[in-house]
Amino acid sequence: MMVNADEAGRRGPLDGITVLDLTRVFSGPFAAQILGDLGADVIKVERLTGDESRDYGVDEGQPRPGAPFLAHNRNKRSIAVNAKTREGHDVIARLAAGSDILLHNFRVGVMERLGLSYETLRKDNPGLIYASISGFGSRGRMATRAANDLSIQSYSGLLAITGEADGGPVRNPTSVADLTAGMYATVGVLAALHHRDLTGRGQQVATSMLGGQLSFLNHFLTDYWLTGRLPGRWGTANRLGLPNEAFPTSDGWVCITSANDAMWRRCAEGLGIPEAGTDPRFATLEGRYANRQALVDLLRATTSTFTSAEVLRRMEEAGVPCVPVNEIPDIAADPLLEEIDAFVDMPVSGGRTARLIQTPLELSETPVTARLAPPVLGADTDAVLAEHGYDAAQIAALRAGRAVA
Secondary structure, eight states: OOEEGGGOOSOOTTTTOEEEEOOOTTHHHHHHHHHHHTTOEEEEEEOTTOOGGGSTTOOTTSOSSOHHHHTTOOSEEEEEBOTTSHHHHHHHHHHHHTOSEEEEOOOTTHHHHTTOOHHHHTTTOTTOEEEEEESSOSSSTTTTOOOOHHHHHHHHTTGGGSSOTTSOOOOOSSOHHHHHHHHHHHHHHHHHHHHHHHHSOOEEEEEEHHHHHHHHTHHHHHHHHHHOOOOOOOTTOOSSSSSEEEEEOSSSEEEEEOOSHHHHHHHHHHTTOHHHHHOTTTSSHHHHHHTHHHHHHHHHHHHTTSOHHHHHHHHHHHTOOEEEOOOHHHHHTOHHHHHTTOEEEEEETTTEEEEEEOOOOOOSSSOOEEOSOOOOTTTTHHHHHHHTTOOHHHHHHHHHTTSBO
């Protein structure tokens, strides 16, 4: 359950852990936010102009930052640093010396050129966990290539199997490659923390957007290597059961999933076509695969005669998984979100209140918390520098030299 800071009677599981977040856009900020929700003190280091995602999704006349930044930067403090200056480099090195985790998603080689490699920073902090997220992996012929979410969806093969059979490739609208990489980075960091607890030693942790997508496409790739079979574009369907896709109703769409032959018979009975359940063409999964189009056509014709509510009721009574195809306004207003503590409301810049999706973890002893709203650029520069030994005069000199803001 996500709780607000004033409601949190217990410390988060990562209380006392400091994360130096050098990441930008989505993948790294998502990982750092999870660590922050778990109680870590996350110091977000931004360039002087800020993380570019502060401008994403902001139409003319709308307040900045927009939803893409707000959604991935809760529970962080912001410090603005020009790492390309000698003084800015030294600030980051000093912060790294006092941190438990450093997280970055620069292209391979950038941190080394900045003089902030793992080998350099571990000299002053042998317990440092140094985590990186790349586009195509930390080695190999594509290692130094720039990447974004669409390019990874495309390169990984995901784009080619998304969409309808008679259409072109369709992008998954959410940033699946970014967010998957962020989750793997979080897993790696937590594993490295446990190892450090046992040994006292830090280590490098690396993951990639491509690696994350390959792991999520695992059974498609394994099937191809085994059989040479191509997944193709199936719309909402797949090869893991039948029926198992979206069907039209008289007023919308629903998804019906039949996992086995007994469930298929209950599905046919519930839809008022019991004869289809025992039809030799459809009685077994193998037969349904062989006669897929005939079965799908029959079900579409049948579901189209009912409202979505009627199909949902019939399938619930039959014990067959069935849910509506919700539009964003439907799920945004669904009471279930409040019932499962799926969001938290936080005040943000511009006098606004942002409803943010919480980290979906429930820990009975150390619940995740929403302590800090997404930060204003550089709002915590002075405080963070003071915590790391800079006095007021030194901070003023850094600011005057445009090393920090």
